[in-house]
Amino acid sequence: MSDSASSFSGRPLRRRSFLRVAGATAASSALLLAGCGDDDSSTVAPTTNTLTFANSNTGLLNYAYLLEQLEAAFYQKVVDAFPPDFTAEDRAAFLDLRDHEVIHRETLKFALGSSAYDTSLGETPLAFDFSSFTLTSRAGVYAAARTLEDVGVAAYNGVGKLLLATNDNSHVMYLRLLAKIASVEARHAAFVRDQQQANSFAGADVVATSGSFAGLDTVKTPVEVVALIAKYVPIPLDASLLPTT
């Protein structure tokens, strides 16, 4: 089947090669992360033990990559020790969810090449901390999944407009790739919400039913998202350099 190998062919492929070469430089600069944005020549002083996302599309992709790592790690943890009251249907669904997130994670990692932040972090993979969740019961697991999936949806909705226009149009390719993932995250969110609370697939806490934002899903900036997920991530996160408009 043909497919998006072709939409990713030509310049985008060269773009990826570029990322890999540039990423090697980032790696040699200790913790300078993803400092190889297409139109980003700024550099950031290495900050020990802080995950800093660069002001570039690569920084944004690394941000998405972190989210996928977090989600994949969460589902893996659940799959490794299902709560005793999980049904066969729950288990099957969580295997799907785990697989989807792992595939997202690995696809973004591939796209980033050596610009993937963990290449320069030297801590692969990050040991995420899910101790704030109750993962020993079905209800607790679904509540946790709901939290993470809703954050993911809001994060992807916020990233789209931040991708910086590039001469090689790679930003359009990235927008497409992230949008392909985003709606699957929304499907996940709807599913886990419905399991936790019937008919809450698009509850008023995520989709307003009145006012200026009626009918719209949540949207969060990287800085807002980083604040929400900080407790799960073993090192400090700094999204302040990422584009804001």
Added chain:
Amino acid sequence: MNLFQIIAELEKVDPEIADRLSHRRSALTALGNFGKKMALAAAPIAIGSAFNKAVGQNTLTAVNDVLNYALLLERLEYSFYNQALSAPTLAANLTSGSAARGAIETIRTHELAHVNLLKAALGSAAAAEPTFDFGTAFSTYPTFLTFAQAFEDTGVRAYKGQAGNIPRTLNPTVGGTQVNLLTVALQIHSVEARHAAHVRYMRRGAAAGAQTSIMPWIVNAEANGAPSAVYGAGNPQANFPAENNLAQGGISSLLTGLGTTYTDADVSAAFDEPLDNTTVTAIARSAAKF
């Protein structure tokens, strides 16, 4: 004549031509087919039609055209649920106070909000509202949900297909609030995906035929009784692959391209695919008269 030279010249005036050609090779193949039948003198015409075909069927470029296209789809969805909620044939399943009715009312509320937001954004440029005839869509509860799945999954693909057509810097004031149009489109996009997931889940219920093989996500290009075009490829296929697409991010097949073996069900379900507006509109017209 040198076709590569022609494409190179085109790239000077249209830097995106290589992107919009589904694939240089396929464009050239198309040219080759023409070439076998046509005299060299006619080649320029053949080139023109090959390019028209390769550039494909996403015919919307002006933002207002994109918004009116979205408005049409939202009006269709709103009318669909609004008619369903008063259809005598569905009354036994959509009883007052039931979970099913609650879900459909929630979805209808969202679709109406989308209609109102898009109308406000378009102002006087908003197209006139058509009347929708959904034929036999409400004949039975399972049939209704099959149509609902088709409309919601198509809606997700439609918004995704336009994401690249909305400049990221458009921040109009809509209804007194400044919004970013691309962000709003993405926010609607994910709501449609939530709807799709829920409708798919509803189809697993006993009243809907207990179709427990249907997942909230799209596995391969399984249509579950909906028109196969909803999950098929658009035009050009390279930009709008079918939902069973296994190639992402420059990897020709994620089944084995990521260092571990994954199933086609997982790979296809992990990504939703965009669809061009011509294919989407054809799907809509195959399911409803308007």
